[in-house]
Amino acid sequence: MKYVMTLDQGTTSSRAILFTKRGSIKGIAQKEFRQIFPKPGWVEHDPMEIWRSQLGVMRKVLKDTGVEATDIAAIGITNQRETTVVWDRETGKPIYNAIVWQDRRTAAHCDQLRSAGKAKAIRKRTGLVLDAYFSGTKVAWILENVKGARKMAEEGRLAFGTIDSWLVWQLTGGAHHITDLSNASRTLLCNIHKGSWDKKMLGLLSVPDSMLPQISGSSEVYGETMKRILGTPVPISGIAGDQQAALFGQACFKKGMVKNTYGTGCFMLMHTGKEAVASKNNLLTTVAWKIGNQIEYALEGSVFVAGAVVQWIRDGLGLIESAADIEKLAKKVKDSEGVVLVPAFVGLGAPHWDPYARGTIVGLTRGSNASHIARAALDSIAHQTIDVVAAMEADAGIKLREMRVDGGATANNLLMQIQADLLRRKVIRPRVLETTALGAAYLAGLAVDFWSNKQEIAGQWKIQREFEGKMPLADVKASRALWSKALERAKGWDR
Numbered sequence: 001m002k003y004v005m006t007l008d009q010g011t012t013s014s015r016a017i018l019f020t021k022r023g024s025i026k027g028i029a030q031k032e033f034r035q036i037f038p039k040p041g042w043v044e045h046d047p048m049e050i051w052r053s054q055l056g057v058m059r060k061v062l063k064d065t066g067v068e069a070t071d072i073a074a075i076g077i078t079n080q081r082e083t084t085v086v087w088d089r090e091t092g093k094p095i096y097n098a099i100v101w102q103d104r105r106t107a108a109h110c111d112q113l114r115s116a117g118k119a120k121a122i123r124k125r126t127g128l129v130l131d132a133y134f135s136g137t138k139v140a141w142i143l144e145n146v147k148g149a150r151k152m153a154e155e156g157r158l159a160f161g162t163i164d165s166w167l168v169w170q171l172t173g174g175a176h177h178i179t180d181l182s183n184a185s186r187t188l189l190c191n192i193h194k195g196s197w198d199k200k201m202l203g204l205l206s207v208p209d210s211m212l213p214q215i216s217g218s219s220e221v222y223g224e225t226m227k228r229i230l231g232t233p234v235p236i237s238g239i240a241g242d243q244q245a246a247l248f249g250q251a252c253f254k255k256g257m258v259k260n261t262y263g264t265g266c267f268m269l270m271h272t273g274k275e276a277v278a279s280k281n282n283l284l285t286t287v288a289w290k291i292g293n294q295i296e297y298a299l300e301g302s303v304f305v306a307g308a309v310v311q312w313i314r315d316g317l318g319l320i321e322s323a324a325d326i327e328k329l330a331k332k333v334k335d336s337e338g339v340v341l342v343p344a345f346v347g348l349g350a351p352h353w354d355p356y357a358r359g360t361i362v363g364l365t366r367g368s369n370a371s372h373i374a375r376a377a378l379d380s381i382a383h384q385t386i387d388v389v390a391a392m393e394a395d396a397g398i399k400l401r402e403m404r405v406d407g408g409a410t411a412n413n414l415l416m417q418i419q420a421d422l423l424r425r426k427v428i429r430p431r432v433l434e435t436t437a438l439g440a441a442y443l444a445g446l447a448v449d450f451w452s453n454k455q456e457i458a459g460q461w462k463i464q465r466e467f468e469g470k471m472p473l474a475d476v477k478a479s480r481a482l483w484s485k486a487l488e489r490a491k492g493w494d495r
Contacts, residue, residue, distance in 0.1 A: 001073035004445045005061070005234070006437040007054055009079040009163050010242065011100065011264040012311075014053040016061040017434060018072075019441040021450065023460040025434060027065035029057035036097060041104035041346060041494075044097035047085045050163065051170045058230065069230035074221075075171075076238035076444030078245040078436050079163040081186045084138035086211070087166070088152070089159050092174055096146045098163070099138040102265075102304060102346045106137035107355035118204065125201060127185065127192045127276060127285030129353055133302065135162060136188030140205045153208045160211040162187070164239045168222065171236060176223045179213040180239035181295065185287035190215070192276060192287050195295055218244070218289040219443040238444025242436050243267040244288050247298060249439030250404045250430065251461040253454050258392070258400055260385060261436065262409035265349070266306035268388045269298040270396055281391035282351035289443065299395055301350040301388030306381045307409045309343040313377055319370045327414045330374040338363040340486035341376040344493075351391040352491065360490040363482070381409065382419040383483040389423065402426040406435040413467075421471035422479060431464040 003026055008015040014033065018026035031053040036044040062069060082101035087094045099105070110130050113119065119130040128134055139160050143149045152158050161169065165179045184190040184197070189207060191198040197212055216222055218240045224233035240248060243261055247269045250259040255273040260266065269288070276285050276297045288298040310323045320326050344357035361373065393399055403425060409415055410429050420427040432438055445451045469476075 001450065002071045003067060004074050004076060004441040004450055005058070005072050006076045006078060006440045006444070007058065007167060008437040008440070009050065009054055009077070009167060011080045011102070014050060014057055015437070016054070016057040017437045017441075018061055018065060018067060019438060023432060023438060023457075025432065026067065027061045029060035029064060031057050043100040043102045043346065045083065045100055047087070047094040047098045047166055050098065051167070054167060055229070062230065069232045069234060072234050073450045074235045074237040074444040074448045075225065076440035077164050077167055077236065078240055078242050078440035079167070079183070081162060081183055081241035081243070082133055082135045082138075083163050084135045084142070084160070085163065085166045086139065086142045086149070086158055086160050087169075089157055089174070092169070095149055095152070095158065096142050099141065101133055103138065104132050104347055104355050106132040106141050107347070109137045109140065110355070113204070122188065122201070125191050125198050126188055128188055129282060129284065131353055132355055133349065134186060134188040136201065136205045136207065139207050139211070143206065153211055156210040158211050159213070160207070161213050165213045168236060168239075171225045171229060172223050173226045177213045178216050178222055180216050180218045181287045181290040182218055182241045182244040183239065184215045186241060192285065192297070195287075195290065217291060219291045219447045221447055235448060236444075237447035238440050238442070240289055240440055240443055243269055243300065244286070244298070245439035245443070246406055246436040247271060247288055247439065248442055249435030249437070250406060251458040252404065253458060256396065256398050257404070259404045259406065259435070262306055262381065262405065262407035262415070264306065264308045266303035266381060266385055268301045268385065268392065270392055272297045272299055272396070277395060279391070279395045281394050282353055283388070283391050283395055284350070291446070299392055301392055303384040303388065304346050304349040305343040306384065307407070308345070309341070309377045309380060310409065312343070312345070313374060319374065324411070326374050326378065327412045329371050330378050330414055332371040333375055336372050336376040336379055337368065338365070338482065339368050339372040339376045340482050341373065341380045342486050342490040343377070343380050344490045348491070350388055352387070352487070354491050356492050356495040357490045358493040360486060360493070362486045362489055378412070378415045378418055379479070381415060382422045383480070385419060386422055386480070400425050402428055404428050404430065406430065406433055408433070416467045420467035420469045422469075422476055424469045424476065427467040428463055429465045429467070431462045
């Protein structure tokens, strides 16, 4: 067996990546799929389109590389996490579109629960803040708003899952309805201290336990793909939510190590070991992974719009032809000249948690142009990250020495330099930027002895480039002050 295949099911595309035993990439296939926006603040995907795109890239990467399915030791899955699918167990068909993690339709439901005094108990059990971001209220919405759904659920006909569960169901022909603990910990339905579904949370959100997948570890053999998928059955043996997978792929195995992933959103995780650290600064306490009987935890700060602001500059404003073009456009100016963009298109995540915030551009003058807006967009990604860093340092009582980064946007050298300038810490980019997919591969490979242990994995992590801050402290402070001022303008806009 020469390779491990990762299914990297993201918010905007499905990918299949083949990794060698050295952790290098043999091949990648990728396919984008539709983003559906039925109403302002609503975001949906077609689950069947996700499945077709994922199946297509699995087959394409084998065809493109000439690799045989018999050469694959295992399949690992990593996925957009809180996105919610409900399907009919008998037909295998979804009863509604997938409600995406970015979707804000259940903000009012969260407000009701908060007014009823439930937020504190929810955080204690789940580690999560009460927000429309998570899966629980999305499931509740489907049960209340899709005709016949509640009756079907009570009859035991419906299955709920995050995207990992949906893919495993499809890959195994409905033989396995599972999730791993890292994904379960993002649903508002899981007790992260016990590692099991929480009956009180299920009751609070009126979700029947018959809908739920079995919670498994993050690195174990769950089952095999149907023969018709790739021509031969292949073990599925690793699952982790995308951000936890990135933490594993960055070899952040020691307490206090931090990674930040720059994707559609921006997600920073600090490994906290066997301790579930309760946040006092609006961060999330989440499961990092479960291997064997050992649960390990992390603190997380979730920024909803990071790379997606570059997509908006491209598709919404038409200022660039490809995402990579933003670096060239932003470099045409020395700085944004006071223009500040707050990309709160779907509200604000950590540490603000304001579902009613909306996107804002302030500081425009007659001299402002496309380059200033492009630069302000990159600045916004860095500023949101620093908001999370400040909260994380306060919670953990640890001052960051360095930040390991990954994700597509880290290829943008200007963004990485802006990040280092404003953060005033070392920003380290590894040789393999696909650390989310690599983490899932490692988890899958460990379960089938493709890799022997974490030490072997840590030895494969290599630095590609380091960025160090060069901006004078006075300029950093001025930039941060402008950001804070703009942030206040954006908050509560849609209330």
